[in-house]
Amino acid sequence: MSKSTGVVAAIVFVALAGGGAYVYQRSQVTAAGTAKSGAPTPRPTPVVIAPVEQRDVPLRFNVVGRTEALSSVTLKARIDGLITSVQFKPGQHIRRGQPMVTLDARALQAQVQQSEANLARDRAQLDKARADLARNQDLLAKGFISTATLDGFRATVDTLDATVKADLAALELARVQLSYTVINSPMDGVAGAVLAFPGGSVKASDTSLVVINQLKPIYAAFAVPESRLAEIGRDRAAGKLKVEARAPGNAGRTYVGELVFIDNTVDPTTGTIQMKAKFDNADEALTPGQFLEISMNLRNIEGAILMPAEALQAGPNGNFVYVAKPDQTVEIRRVKTLPATKDKLIVESGLAAGDKVVVDGQLRLTPGAKYEAREPRGSGDKGGKGGPRGDGAKGGDSAKGGDSAKGGDPAKGGDSAKGGAPARAEGASGDARKGESK
Numbered sequence: 498m499s500k501s502t503g504v505v506a507a508i509v510f511v512a513l514a515g516g517g518a519y520v521y522q523r524s525q526v527t528a529a530g531t532a533k534s535g536a537p538t539p540r541p542t543p544v545v546i547a548p549v550e551q552r553d554v555p556l557r558f559n560v561v562g563r564t565e566a567l568s569s570v571t572l573k574a575r576i577d578g579l580i581t582s583v584q585f586k587p588g589q590h591i592r593r594g595q596p597m598v599t600l601d602a603r604a605l606q607a608q609v610q611q612s613e614a615n616l617a618r619d620r621a622q623l624d625k626a627r628a629d630l631a632r633n634q635d636l637l638a639k640g641f642i643s644t645a646t647l648d649g650f651r652a653t654v655d656t657l658d659a660t661v662k663a664d665l666a667a668l669e670l671a672r673v674q675l676s677y678t679v680i681n682s683p684m685d686g687v688a689g690a691v692l693a694f695p696g697g698s699v700k701a702s703d704t705s706l707v708v709i710n711q712l713k714p715i716y717a718a719f720a721v722p723e724s725r726l727a728e729i730g731r732d733r734a735a736g737k738l739k740v741e742a743r744a745p746g747n748a749g750r751t752y753v754g755e756l757v758f759i760d761n762t763v764d765p766t767t768g769t770i771q772m773k774a775k776f777d778n779a780d781e782a783l784t785p786g787q788f789l790e791i792s793m794n795l796r797n798i799e800g801a802i803l804m805p806a807e808a809l810q811a812g813p814n815g816n817f818v819y820v821a822k823p824d825q826t827v828e829i830r831r832v833k834t835l836p837a838t839k840d841k842l843i844v845e846s847g848l849a850a851g852d853k854v855v856v857d858g859q860l861r862l863t864p865g866a867k868y869e870a871r872e873p874r875g876s877g878d879k880g881g882k883g884g885p886r887g888d889g890a891k892g893g894d895s896a897k898g899g900d901s902a903k904g905g906d907p908a909k910g911g912d913s914a915k916g917g918a919p920a921r922a923e924g925a926s927g928d929a930r931k932g933e934s935k
Contacts, residue, residue: 541869544858546821550803551850554843555794558729559836562719562742565773566710566785568684572597573706574699575677576605587690591682591709598706600699602678609671616664623657630654686711687781710785715778717742717754719791720769729772730759732795740774742789744782752776752783756793802844803837808854818848819855819862821870827855829864 578600585597630650636642689708693699699706717740721729732738738756754776763770774791776783783789808818809832816834819827832847848854855862862868 539867541825541867542858542861543871544819544821544827544855544862544868545873546853546868546870547805547808547856549844549848549850549852549854551800552803553797553799554801554803554837554841555797556843557836557838558721558725558793558795560719560721560791562717562774562789562791564783564785564787564789565716565718566686566712567714567716567775568686568711569785570683570686570709571705571707572680572682572709573702574598574600574680574704576600576674576701578678578699580693580695580697580699582695583691583693585688585691585707587688589688591684591686591688593682593684595682596679597682597688598680598693600678600680602675605671605675605678609668609675612664612668612671616661616668619657619660619664623654623661626650626654626657680706682709684709684711712781712784713778714754714775715783715785716757717774717776717783717789717791719772719774719789720764720767721772723763723768723770725795726759726763726770728795729756729793733759738793738795741792741794742774742776743792744787744789750782752778752789798843801837802848802850803841804832804834804844804848804854805856806840806842808856808859809834809842810859819859820848821853821855821868825867825869826865827862827868 580598581601582599583597584599585591585595591597630647630653633642633647633650637644637647686709689710691707693704693706698704729738733756740754740756742752742754743750744752754774756772757775758771758773760771804818810817810819815831817829817831820830821827830847833845834842835845837843855868857873858868858871
């Protein structure tokens with residue numbers, strides 16, 4: 498009797514448990530359906546848009562270059578010696594022929610004096626030999642000596658004449674060696690640091706004494722992609738190609754020069770070719786080794802399509818922009834651009850005059866997403882970088898929607914109850930599915 502009672506109790510318990518589970522599941526499904534049907538519609542993504550312009554603009558080519566001295570010389574001694582004096586100061590403006598360094602000249606002065614003495618001795622012997630030859634020629638005419646004897650006197654004169662010429666050459670060499678003890682500047686320029694001091698020894702063609710740079714005029718060297726070579730060469734052939742340069746930290750001043758050199762070989766490792774521009778640099782404001790922002794006006798483009806540079810986005814298939822359509826949605830357009838100004842790009846293809854592009858808030862957009870045009874940042878908003886009024890806690894919509902701190906959190910789904918926009922362009926559909934599953 499007790500065994501049958503236990504079996505009945507177990508059956509009753511299982512039935513009650515199953516019924517409870519069924520009721521719980523039905524209530525959960527009903528609640529989920531109610532929640533889904535009551536979810537708010539996602540708010541449009543706030544963005545800043547700007548119109549695409551059409552006007553005539555010069556095609557500018559911008560690169561980074563470095564200044565080079567027009568000529569640079571490292572002074573070195575041509576003989577071994579001891580420095581007796583340094584006759585310049587670091588940074589001093591130097592004139593061509595100005596004495597720079599003096600070496601001990603006593604030994605070379607003695608060699609000059611010795612060469613002069615040898616020359617005087619041999620000249621005296623040559624004069625005596627010539628007199629002897631003249632007397633013996635008279636004796637030969639009278640038949641007192643033979644022709645062979647006279648030939649010996651002639652040989653003596655010729656030998657001493659050659660000796661005198663050798664003495665002259667030795668004297669000139671000694672004087673040249675003596676001149677090397679005073680090292681002069683070969684050009685106008687600016688002296689660098691003193692590299693050798695009085696009392697120090699120098700070796701011929703080895704010890705550096707000072708570096709002199711010619712700064713007026715000055716070169717700016719830069720590399721240009723080979724794709725621009727034909728266009729630059731064509732414009733240069735038509736006349737002088739003007740080059741503008743700006744130094745970092747002094748952007749308010751523009752240096753104007755001209756293109757003077759195009760290398761004859763393209764670097765195969767970088768696909769670029771070296772060029773140089775020359776600037777007057779009358780006030781020596783530019784220094785060798787200084788970085789410059791180089792720009793060239795290649796030609797004027799009539800009716801060019803211009804868009805803001807900040808609208809350009811990089812993708813795996815190339816550059817693109819978000820175009821704001823009249824129906825308050827956005828679409829992606831692939832574009833090809835050329836540099837125009839610091840904040841404008843020339844559009845070769847992909848856009849037309851009158852189009853509007855998104856310049857801020859692109860990270861929250863997906864193709865076909867709704868947008869809401871906002872005023873550009875800078876009017877007192879405290880938003881972050883994500884949209885026109887930011888992704889910060891104070892940059893959202895007044896109704897807690899838009900880009901507020903509680904809207905569009907990636908961890909909670911793009912369609913959260915607070916009305917956030919999709920958190921990013923890629924993977925937005927995944928966020929939407931997470932929102933719907935709730």
